[in-house]
Amino acid sequence: MNTKQFERIKNAKGFIAALDQSGGSTPKALKLYGISEDSYKNDEEMFNLVHEMRKRIIKSPAFTDDRILGAILFKVTMNSKIDDMYTADYLWEKKGIVPFVKVDEGLAELNKGVQLMKPMKELDELLKNAKERNIFGTKMRSVIKELNEEGIVEIIEQQFEYGKKIAEAGFVPIIEPEVDINAENKAEIEDIVKREVVKQLEKLPKDCYVMFKFTIPTKANLYSDLFEFPQVIRIVALSGGYTREKSNELLAQNENLIASFSRALTEGLNANQSEEEFNKMLDESIEGIYKASVEK
Template structure:
């Protein structure tokens, strides 16, 4: 583990940019950026276009380490290059931004009100690849849609089981049990999530470091005390379908919670914008998210 990166993620001010749209979510991300499906004919062309988009974001003068602590990448992005360097190395060497990698292989079908992660059949190979690319941490996402205690328990248990494997391999895993913002019993669901997370943390070895990525909770400061656990490096929030303004408004109310926004970060960016327009839009987006992340 890179101790300088660890200290930065744990203690510095800022937020984590999520640039990790994968195969299923890439077409929508490109369309929001102004790139229609007719612009590509296969996955290789699609991933080339999304890498161009991410490269434009990362190389922007607005994308700097004084406001951005880390960036979450998708496997294809990690293994692609920016100015002759692998993206993860470019982020750290040129920008001072810590690289993370999305590692889950997507979601299983809805069962017991939740979507577990599909079994990670290629995890060992992917972690070896991540080690070669100097990745600091990982991120894995599952989703809770309904109030079903059995399903929620299974979600948290699965996340921690993988987290222990990932930590043992030398990475800091981000555990992401997303709660659907439209869930009927969102606040009650989040109380059960918190309870199960605490139970798992109480049994977690002291040298197993983890991070969390939560939906912004309905109860303000629900997760603020998790940082009292020595194993918890940082707690971040996803935007979850809220607009950027709404995400920032809700985030700013919560102590010890910083952003890790994806769609909300890139909201308003367009492939046809001039560099001046693009950089101004991105700068405004980053500044708003940064201020919400430090507003405690």
Template sequence: MNTKQLERMRTGKGFVAALDQSGGSTPKALKLYGVMEDSYNNDEEMFKLVHDMRTRIIKSPSFSSERILAAILFKVTMNSKIDDLYTADFLWEQKGIVPILKVDEGLADLNNGVQLMKPMKNLDELLENAKERNIFGTKMRSVIKELNENGIKEIVEQQFEYAKKISKAGFVPIIEPEVDINAEKKSEIEEVLKKEVVKQLEALEKDVYVMFKFTIPTVENLYSDLVNFEQVVRIVALSGGYSRELSNELLSKNQNMIASFSRALSEGLNVNQTEKEFDELLDSSIESIYKASIEK
């Protein structure tokens, strides 16, 4: 583990940029960027186009360590290069931004009101690859759609089980038990979720560091006291389908929580924009998310 990166993640001012769209979410991300599906013929061409998009974002003068702490990458992005450097090395060496890798293999079918992560059959191999690419941390996502205590308990237990394994391999995992923003009884779901998270944290070894990525809670500051656990490095928020404006508004009301936005970060960016137009819009987006993250 890179101790300088750990300290930056624990105490730095800024937010986490989520650039980890993968598989099924990539065509949607490209379409929002103005690249239609008839622009590519296969996955290889599709991932090349999305890497071009991410490269444009990362190389923008607006995308700097002054406001961005870390960036979450997809495996293909991690193993691709920007200016002859692998993406993680470019982020850290050229930008001072901590590289994090999405490691989950997608969601299982809905059961007990939740979607667990599919078994990570290739995790050991992926973590070896991540070590070679100088990755600091990981991120893995599951989803809660209904108020079902057994399902929520199962989600949290699965997340922590993988987190312990990832920590032993030398990384700091982001645990992401997303609560669907349209779920009925969302606030009650979040109360149960927090209860289960606290149980796991109380039993967690002191040398296992974790981060959390939560849906912005209905009850303000619900998760803020989790930072009192020694093992919790940072708490970040996903936008979850909210617009950037609403995401920022809700986030700004929550102490000890910074942004980790994906779609809300890239909202409005387009492949056909001039570099000036692109950079100006990205700068405006980054500034609004930064302010929502640090001005409480």
């Protein structure tokens, strides 16, 4: 593990940019960016287009380490290059930004009110690849849609099972049990999520470091006392479908919670914007998210 990167993620001010749209979410991300589905014929062309979008964001003068701690990549982006450097190396060596990679293989069908992660059949191979690409940490996402205790327990157990395996391989896993922002009884669901997370943390070896990515909780500061566990190095928040303005407003109410926004980060960016327009809008987006993350 890179100790400089570890210290940066644990202690520095800023937020984590989520640039990890995968096969299922990429068409929507491209559409919001002004690129329609008839602009590409296959997955390869689609991923090339989204890499150009990510590359434009990363190379922007607004995308700097004084406000951004880390960036979460998709595996295709991890194995793609920016100016003849692999993306993770460019992020760290040129920008001082810590690279993460999304490792889950998508969501299973809804069952017991939740969507578990599909079995990660390629995890070992992906982690080997990630080590070669100088990746610091990983991210994996599950979704909770209903108040079903049995389903929620399964979500948290699965996340920690994979998290421990990832940590043993030398990475810091971001555990992400997303609670749907439109779920009925959202606050009650989040209480159960926290209870089950605490149970798992109590069993976790002291030298097994983890991060969490939560939906911004209905009860402000719900997750703050998880920092009492030495294994927890950072807690970040997803935007979950809220607008950037709403995401920032809710995030600012939670101490010790920083952003890891995807759609809210890129909201308003467009392929047809001039570099000046693009960089100005991205700078405003980053500044707003940064302030909501650190100015409590």
